[in-house]
Amino acid sequence: MQIWKNWKILKILLIWINLCSFIQVTSSNFGNIFKDETFTPLSSISPAISSVNSFDTLNEHDLQLINSYNSSEVLDFIAQQINFGPRIPDTDESRLCQNWIVSKLETAANVSLHPFSIKKGANSCSGTNIVAKINEGHEKIAIFAAHYDSRAVAEKDPNEWLRSQPIDGANDGASGVAVLLELSQIVSQIVSQSKNKWNYEFWFIFFDAEDQGYSLGFNGLPNFEWCEGSTYMAEEMSQKPENYFSQNQSIDSIKSFILLDMVGGENLEFIQESHACPDLQEHLFNVGNHIGYGITFPLDRNSYSIIDDHVPFAQIGVPTVDLIIKFWDLSNGWPYHHTQGDNITHISLESLEITGKTILYFIFFTFHPSRDIFPNGFSSPTYFQQNWPTIIIFSVGIISVVIYGIITLISRKKLKFRPFPKVTQENNQNKLQNKQKSKE
Numbered sequence: 001m002q003i004w005k006n007w008k009i010l011k012i013l014l015i016w017i018n019l020c021s022f023i024q025v026t027s028s029n030f031g032n033i034f035k036d037e038t039f040t041p042l043s044s045i046s047p048a049i050s051s052v053n054s055f056d057t058l059n060e061h062d063l064q065l066i067n068s069y070n071s072s073e074v075l076d077f078i079a080q081q082i083n084f085g086p087r088i089p090d091t092d093e094s095r096l097c098q099n100w101i102v103s104k105l106e107t108a109a110n111v112s113l114h115p116f117s118i119k120k121g122a123n124s125c126s127g128t129n130i131v132a133k134i135n136e137g138h139e140k141i142a143i144f145a146a147h148y149d150s151r152a153v154a155e156k157d158p159n160e161w162l163r164s165q166p167i168d169g170a171n172d173g174a175s176g177v178a179v180l181l182e183l184s185q186i187v188s189q190i191v192s193q194s195k196n197k198w199n200y201e202f203w204f205i206f207f208d209a210e211d212q213g214y215s216l217g218f219n220g221l222p223n224f225e226w227c228e229g230s231t232y233m234a235e236e237m238s239q240k241p242e243n244y245f246s247q248n249q250s251i252d253s254i255k256s257f258i259l260l261d262m263v264g265g266e267n268l269e270f271i272q273e274s275h276a277c278p279d280l281q282e283h284l285f286n287v288g289n290h291i292g293y294g295i296t297f298p299l300d301r302n303s304y305s306i307i308d309d310h311v312p313f314a315q316i317g318v319p320t321v322d323l324i325i326k327f328w329d330l331s332n333g334w335p336y337h338h339t340q341g342d343n344i345t346h347i348s349l350e351s352l353e354i355t356g357k358t359i360l361y362f363i364f365f366t367f368h369p370s371r372d373i374f375p376n377g378f379s380s381p382t383y384f385q386q387n388w389p390t391i392i393i394f395s396v397g398i399i400s401v402v403i404y405g406i407i408t409l410i411s412r413k414k415l416k417f418r419p420f421p422k423v424t425q426e427n428n429q430n431k432l433q434n435k436q437k438s439k440e
């Protein structure tokens with residue numbers, strides 16, 4: 001009787017542990033591998049500490065270089081990409097765009113193509129990433145990235161008939177590429193004309209196949225998930241570092257990774273993203289505020305979780321930031337995500353200017369030889385570390401389910417084979433007698 005009571009208590013305890021772990025797991029972001037579309041409001045970030053105010057003002061020459069950033073040329077770069085047609089991976093239009101990107105980079109950078117093909121059962125998906133390196137010969141690396149593919153469907157278009165058609169991707173794809181092309185030209189001038197030796201390599205990366213995953217009943221392309229190009233590159237960097245790094249470099253050499261995705265739409269307002277490295281993100285938003293772009297880089301707001309090309313790099317410990325808008329919110333001022341409205345008429349020169357200039361100031365305020373404010377680099381992303389308590393509680397839940405199952409099985413078997421033959425026989429005889437009595 002005593003054992004039976006204890007067993008009941010143990011059962012209740014196990015159910016309670018399971019209930020707790022279920023609540024914890026469902027309320028946290030565990031397993032939050034969402035596609036491009038999905039978001040989860042996570043936490044409110046603390047007001048940013050000022051990482052910029054302590055800097056000297058830039059000299060005349062630095063300012064001249066920053067002011068040479070030409071947003072009209074950036075807009076033209078967007079138009080040229082759209083003119084190639086939809087940049088759907090592994091198509092002639094995509095290859096035309098690829099060649100054009102390389103031709104724009106070649107004078108300023110050392111450019112390499114990284115084709116990939118990923119087996120998916122009997123099928124495969126393939127594409128080509130582009131890497132351009134400026135100021136080679138240093139251990140530390142600062143990366144700026146964007147995706148150059150455009151989505152093959154417009155699943156969010158208000159007109160049902162247009163949903164299976166590819167989009168221009170003027171903002172979603174082309175804007176990030178265009179800003180990076182302009183920046184690469186200026187960065188090469190910054191490092192070559194400076195009296196001080198800049199001790200960072202600047203890499204400009206153009207990912208293929210970011211935007212072909214599944215959403216609202218539509219696959220961009222069959223066999224494609226979101227972020228195929230960046231996922232492949234992050235894995236290859238881990239497994240075959242010699243394909244990317246010089247001998248004195250490794251993944252740890254990447255001190256900063258800034259992703260530009262949808263940076264040219266009207267009413268530009270970037271979000272805080274939860275896979276990002278908090279101090280790098282805070283610093284970049286501080287720079288935006290410092291130069292007067294507080295509306296685009298709002299401080300102290302909710303943080304959202306977005307799956308984008310920075311995530312595979314955050315997962316291998318690289319400090320990342322994703323400059324991206326609240327694209328799922330139709331009241332955000334740019335309601336054209338994955339619709340035919342993502343065209344050049346909804347691109348803003350001002351937004352292109354704000355993004356490009358903020359990145360240039362960020363480069364001066366962060367990597368300049370006399371202003372290297374984070375000499376030990378930024379901290380690792382906390383997103384994946386934060387999940388450890390959840391993972392532990394989840395594991396405890398699973399283990400308790402298994403224990404519950406085993407104990408139940410054992411106790412049932414014991415009851416079944418309980419050796420009380422005499423009692424059983426007596427009971428049976430009594431039962432038989434009772435039955436006979438009732439028949440009579």
Ligand SMILES: [Zn+2]
Binds near residue numbers: 036151172211338
């Ligand atoms: Zn997209």
